[in-house]
Amino acid sequence: MLIIKYDFHSHTDYSDGVLTPTELVNRAAERQVKMLAISDHDSISGLYEAEQAIQTNQLELKLVNSIELSVKSDFGEVHIVGLNINPEEVTLVEAISRQQTLRWTRAKQIADKLESLNVTGVFEYLQSNCRQVVTRSHIARSLVELKHVKDMQQAFKKYLGKKGRVKVAAEWIEMSDAINLIHQAGGLAILAHPTRYPMSNRKLTYLIEEFKIAEGDAMEVSYPSLAPDKQAWLYQLLDKHQLLASAGSDFHYPDLKWSDLGHFKPVNPEVPHVLHHL
Numbered sequence: 001m002l003i004i005k006y007d008f009h010s011h012t013d014y015s016d017g018v019l020t021p022t023e024l025v026n027r028a029a030e031r032q033v034k035m036l037a038i039s040d041h042d043s044i045s046g047l048y049e050a051e052q053a054i055q056t057n058q059l060e061l062k063l064v065n066s067i068e069l070s071v072k073s074d075f076g077e078v079h080i081v082g083l084n085i086n087p088e089e090v091t092l093v094e095a096i097s098r099q100q101t102l103r104w105t106r107a108k109q110i111a112d113k114l115e116s117l118n119v120t121g122v123f124e125y126l127q128s129n130c131r132q133v134v135t136r137s138h139i140a141r142s143l144v145e146l147k148h149v150k151d152m153q154q155a156f157k158k159y160l161g162k163k164g165r166v167k168v169a170a171e172w173i174e175m176s177d178a179i180n181l182i183h184q185a186g187g188l189a190i191l192a193h194p195t196r197y198p199m200s201n202r203k204l205t206y207l208i209e210e211f212k213i214a215e216g217d218a219m220e221v222s223y224p225s226l227a228p229d230k231q232a233w234l235y236q237l238l239d240k241h242q243l244l245a246s247a248g249s250d251f252h253y254p255d256l257k258w259s260d261l262g263h264f265k266p267v268n269p270e271v272p273h274v275l276h277h278l
Contacts, residue, residue: 003266003269004034004035004275005031005032005033005034005035005262006033006034006035006036006247006262006275007028007033007035007036007037007247007248007249007251007261007262007264008035008037008039008064008066008081008083008190008220008246008247008248008274009037009039009068009081009192009193009220009223009246009247009248009249009250009251010024010028010036010037010038010039010248010249010250010251010261011038011039011040011041011068011250011251011252012024012038012040012046012050013046013131014040014043014045014046014131014132014133015040015041015042015043015068015132015133015135016041016133016135016137016138016252017040017251017252017253018252018253018254019254020046020049021038021046021047021049021050021053022049022050022053024036024038024046024050024251024261025050025053025054025057025059025061025063026053026057026059027254027261028059028061028261028262029057029059029060029061031260031261031262032262033061033261033262034060034061034062035061035062035064035278036061036062036063036064036261037063037064037065037066037081037083037084037248038050038063038065038066039066039067039068039081039082039083039248040067040068040133041068041069041070041079041133041135042067042068042069042070042096042099042100042103042133043067043096043100043132043133044065044067044085044087044093044096045132047063047065047087048087050063051063064083064084064278065084065085065086065087065187066081066082066083066084066085066187067081067082067085067087067092067096068080068081068082068192069081069082069099069172069173069178069181069182070099070170070172071172071173071174071175071177071178072170072172072173072174072175073174073175073207073210073211074206074207074210075197075199075203075204075206075207075210076197076198076199077170077172077197078175078191078192078197078207079192079193080175080178080179080182080189080190080191080192080216081189081190081191081192081220081246081248082178082181082182082185082187082188082189082190083187083188083189083190083218083246083274083278084186084187084188084277084278085182085185085186085187086185086186086187087185089184089185089186091181091184091185092181092182092184092185095173095181098173099172099173100132100133102170102171102172103133103134103135104134106168106170106171107123107126107134107138107139108123109168110122110136110139110160110166110168111123111126111139113166113168114143114159114166117159117165117166119143119148119159120146121142121146122139122142122143122146125142125145125146126138126139126142129141129142136156136160137152139155139160140152140155140156140160141155143155143159162198175210175211175214175216176214176215179211179214179215179216180215183215188217188218188244188246188274188277189215189216189217189218190216190217190218190219190220190244190246190274191207191208191211191216191218191219191220191243192220192250193220193223193226193250194207194208194219194220194234195226195227195230195234201233205237208237208241208243209241211241212241212242212243216243217243217244217274218243218244218245218246218274219234219237219238219243219244219245219246220245220246220247220248221234221235221238221245221246221247221267221271222245222247222264222265222266222267223247223248223249223250223264224249224250224258224259224263224264225258225259226264226265231265235268235271238271239271244272244273244274244276244277245267245268245271245272245273245274246273246274247264247267248264249261249262249263249264
């Protein structure tokens with residue numbers, strides 16, 4: 001297999017990234033990434049700006065249209081990357097619109113609960129500072145900017161995390177429905193960063209089995225902060241369930257060098273890879 005530098009997981013400011021799509025593709029080209037998937041949370045809006053920037057600036061970069069869907073499984077919330085989708089597929093576009101509405105409804109509920117704790121100004125901040133999709137990271141950032149907490153870590157620990165004071169359940173689509181949507185849009189369904197979910201190895205094993213039963217296609221087996229022993233274990237599960245390999249930086253912020261674009265360990269070239277299907 002011809003090895004090229006790629007990154008199949010990145011974010012722009014249309015979701016919880018910092019860079020605009022134009023800034024992101026320019027950064028990818030500077031780092032000699034040849035294939036880039038922009039996989040914003042529940043958003044495809046950045047793809048159009050990114051493609052236009054590639055053409056205008058004549059970048060040697062192939063954009064792979066993608067999205068990262070938040071879904072519910074029997075083991076909690078997980079994220080599924082839809083790689084190489086048709087962003088104009090009607091059913092997918094309608095589902096994305098519903099997901100975005102659910103996100104803003106949840107954000108308003110969280111802001112109202114924070115208001116009851118005399119933590120004010122959050123929803124107004126979100127309305128002014130979110131380009132499209134609102135996430136808990138945006139809410140945490142608002143708490144920092146409004147000086148209710150000292151940093152993002154404290155925002156999650158005190159208010160938004162598992163043991164925080166403010167809880168509003170997320171109403172995401174079922175994992176099987178998300179996989180079906182991705183397939184209808186001509187894409188590959190990829191289980192994103194599997195070791196980052198707050199679950200035991202045993203539950204993660206069951207999750208991957210559930211993902212395969214739902215006809216998921218691939219799993220990320222290389223991304224920043226993935227320990228070598230965990231990666232070896234993921235390779236075993238990949239082989240067991242006959243899934244394709246994928247990889248990406250999950251890029252959000254330019255000041256985090258360990259998660260920069262294209263920055264992750266190479267995937268074993270002998271493993272079946274999503275590159276074979278693009």
